[in-house]
Amino acid sequence: MREQVETRVSSRFARVLVHEWGTIAFTLAAVGFLVGAFGLRGQAGQFPMAVAGLTVILGFANLALALSGRLGASDALRAGSSELGWNRRTVLSFVWFGFALALTYIFGLVVGAVIASPIYFLLLTSLGVFYSLLNGISIALFIWVVFSKIAGLPLYDGLF
Amino acid sequence: MLESFLSALAAVTTPEGLMLLALGTVVAFILGVLPGLSSTEGMIILLPFTFSIGLNDSMILLSSAYAAGFVGGAVTSIFLGIPGSSVSLATMMDGYPLHKQGRTSYAISLASVSSAVAGIFSLLLVALLLPYMEPISLLFGPVEWFAFVVFGLVILSFAGETTMLRGLFSAGLGLLAGTVGLSVMAGVPRYTMGVSDLWGGIPIIAAFVGLYPIAEAVFMAASHPRALGQVSEPAAGSEKSHGRQVIEGIQDTFRYGKALSISAVLGWLIGVVPGVGATFANFMAYLVVKGTSADKSKFGRGDPRGLIAAEASNNATVGGALIPALALGIPGSLNTAILLGVFMLNGVAPGSNIFTENLEVTWVILLATAFGTLLASGMALCIGARALAPLARIEQATIVPLIVFISCLAVLLARGNPFDLFLAFGLGLIGVLMKVFRLSRLSFVIALMLGPLVESSFFQALSVGRGSPAIFIQSAVANIIWLLVFGSVAAYIISWVRAKSSTTDALPERSSR
Numbered sequence: 001m002r003e004q005v006e007t008r009v010s011s012r013f014a015r016v017l018v019h020e021w022g023t024i025a026f027t028l029a030a031v032g033f034l035v036g037a038f039g040l041r042g043q044a045g046q047f048p049m050a051v052a053g054l055t056v057i058l059g060f061a062n063l064a065l066a067l068s069g070r071l072g073a074s075d076a077l078r079a080g081s082s083e084l085g086w087n088r089r090t091v092l093s094f095v096w097f098g099f100a101l102a103l104t105y106i107f108g109l110v111v112g113a114v115i116a117s118p119i120y121f122l123l124l125t126s127l128g129v130f131y132s133l134l135n136g137i138s139i140a141l142f143i144w145v146v147f148s149k150i151a152g153l154p155l156y157d158g159l160f
Numbered sequence: 161m162l163e164s165f166l167s168a169l170a171a172v173t174t175p176e177g178l179m180l181l182a183l184g185t186v187v188a189f190i191l192g193v194l195p196g197l198s199s200t201e202g203m204i205i206l207l208p209f210t211f212s213i214g215l216n217d218s219m220i221l222l223s224s225a226y227a228a229g230f231v232g233g234a235v236t237s238i239f240l241g242i243p244g245s246s247v248s249l250a251t252m253m254d255g256y257p258l259h260k261q262g263r264t265s266y267a268i269s270l271a272s273v274s275s276a277v278a279g280i281f282s283l284l285l286v287a288l289l290l291p292y293m294e295p296i297s298l299l300f301g302p303v304e305w306f307a308f309v310v311f312g313l314v315i316l317s318f319a320g321e322t323t324m325l326r327g328l329f330s331a332g333l334g335l336l337a338g339t340v341g342l343s344v345m346a347g348v349p350r351y352t353m354g355v356s357d358l359w360g361g362i363p364i365i366a367a368f369v370g371l372y373p374i375a376e377a378v379f380m381a382a383s384h385p386r387a388l389g390q391v392s393e394p395a396a397g398s399e400k401s402h403g404r405q406v407i408e409g410i411q412d413t414f415r416y417g418k419a420l421s422i423s424a425v426l427g428w429l430i431g432v433v434p435g436v437g438a439t440f441a442n443f444m445a446y447l448v449v450k451g452t453s454a455d456k457s458k459f460g461r462g463d464p465r466g467l468i469a470a471e472a473s474n475n476a477t478v479g480g481a482l483i484p485a486l487a488l489g490i491p492g493s494l495n496t497a498i499l500l501g502v503f504m505l506n507g508v509a510p511g512s513n514i515f516t517e518n519l520e521v522t523w524v525i526l527l528a529t530a531f532g533t534l535l536a537s538g539m540a541l542c543i544g545a546r547a548l549a550p551l552a553r554i555e556q557a558t559i560v561p562l563i564v565f566i567s568c569l570a571v572l573l574a575r576g577n578p579f580d581l582f583l584a585f586g587l588g589l590i591g592v593l594m595k596v597f598r599l600s601r602l603s604f605v606i607a608l609m610l611g612p613l614v615e616s617s618f619f620q621a622l623s624v625g626r627g628s629p630a631i632f633i634q635s636a637v638a639n640i641i642w643l644l645v646f647g648s649v650a651a652y653i654i655s656w657v658r659a660k661s662s663t664t665d666a667l668p669e670r671s672s673r
Contacts, residue, residue, distance in 0.1 A: 055336060090382040097377075097564070147569060151209055154573075
């Protein structure tokens with residue numbers, strides 16, 4: 001009997017760890033803020049200390065509620081995770097975003113759009129090479145014409 | 161007052177003003193029609209333009225977009241049976257059945273006209289209340305302001321996308337993110353990890369862009385392109401002429417005046433409460449109109465009253481949400497937070513001076529929102545069902561690069577610092593995680609925006625009270641607000657416990673079968 005209860009508790013614990021790892025990460029971040037606040041002097045540390053303390057309590061309360069299975073039906077529906085499947089497509093999307101922003105940082109907005117957009121269409125849509133290139137160049141052209149030529153905004157042109 | 165109104169009207173009706181009005185309306189309307197995008201993304205995408213124009217023109221552009229996106233969202237709900245944005249969730253309940261019955265133009269007509277009428281009504285109400293808003297805002301010192309922000313964050317946590325605890329937790333995280341940078345009180349760098357680019361804090365535009373368009377774009381890119389709903393064909397032979405259906409829709413909107421007026425008033429009142437917003441109003445008005453109707457049998461099967469209730473209420477929140485934003489500088493929604501962000505970038509602090517020094521801008525916002533609502537409703541009516549259908553069919557994934565690069569442009573123009581791109585990317589990841597784990601991005605971003613102001617008002621209040629925390633309960637206005645805070649928390653907990661116990665009661669019945 002005791003073993004059964006322990007197994008149930010540990011499996012629930014494992015499930016909470018899996019389903020709530022994001023909440024755990026955010027709670028740990030709040031703990032980081034709390035620890036950091038102790039290193040700040042005077043008024044600079046008081047506010048973050050108070051807020052971080054409350055946030056850590058709220059984070060643990062969320063986890064405790066999930067662990068005890070005390071979420072009501074509607075709460076479970078609202079709190080249950082994920083619409084985003086962690087598959088190859090999701091990973092590719094994240095990689096593309098990082099790549100596009102890094103490219104923009106180094107080479108500027110127009111060059112970033114010219115290179116990153118066709119790669120996006122090739123990797124993440126069903127478009128062929130020609131239409132991917134065409135769409136990518138159109139996006140860069142659209143941004144350049146509308147924002148630089150018509151609106152007269154300075155477009156970031158990279159580090160070099 | 162009249163002078164400010166006339167100069168605002170002149171500003172909106174200049175050729176440049178009208179062009180910006182049309183641009184804001186068209187962009188937000190199209191984005192509203194695209195599934196998954198809303199007026200919020202529309203406003204963020206339009207942000208780059210605001211860096212080359214003045215405050216009045218920026219407000220014309222953004223305010224018209226604010227209202228137009230709501231009208232666009234209804235079109236998707238009617239065509240696809242999936243909400244164009246969260247504020248149109250209840251719209252699809254009766255809008256989609258009408259489309260299936262071959263009465264698409266009728267449904268669009270009902271949605272557009274009720275949106276326009278309720279939107280204008282809510283803005284007129286704000287205009288009538290303008291003379292009384294300055295005295296009200298003067299009642300708010302640091303103590304009252306602090307209490308009201310706490311109230312706003314608590315309400316935001318209840319009515320937001322998630323549970324109360326998660327909402328409060330998200331608000332706490334947002335306040336913590338707001339402490340990054342130089343301390344407002346001591347001028348000491350905090351949590352900057354030696355990066356001088358972070359001394360100015362997390363820029364609000366990077367936060368908007370990261371948490372919303374970039375996080376949404378990740379979801380769009382990651383979802384399979386064919387996962388979108390298809391536009392279903394209406395029932396064969398039941399399609400009347402477009403013009404006849406439009407006229408019928410206009411007539412019926414006014415025929416169901418009770419539903420229209422209840423929803424408009426309810427939407428406006430819900431809009432005034434910070435954070436509750438259009439999504440809640442959309443559902444609440446639907447339920448209230450259904451509850452007060454004698455014949456409830458047609459609701460959910462294409463009842464015009466359901467569609468009127470949903471659309472009138474979400475547009476009526478626009479005017480209501482402007483009140484706390486303009487009078488107190490507390491954004492009630494993400495859209496008003498963007499408006500306030502642009503105010504701040506232009507060196508204008510919302511609050512009582514908005515009714516004295518910057519009254520013209522207030523009128524510009526009201527007029528541009530009104531014209532934007534009318535223009536978007538007119539567009540929906542005139543373009544017609546057949547022309548709008550292809551827009552609703554566009555695959556989300558194909559517009560991702562455009563959204564990402566225009567968002568990058570907004571981030572780069574806000575401070576001129578390319579480092580902000582990394583911040584936007586980091587906040588994008590946080591936004592994705594928050595969406596996946598059902599934490600409230602809205603609570604986070606509004607708390608981040610208000611964080612420095614909360615901290616300074618907290619210490620100002622303490623210094624007024626010579627260091628005694630008793631100052632927070634020595635003002636009548638603050639005490640009323642604290643009562644509202646504790647009353648709302650208590651009401652939420654009671655309803656949660658009741659829901660929990662009713663679920664527990666139901667379990668043995670199920671197991672005994």
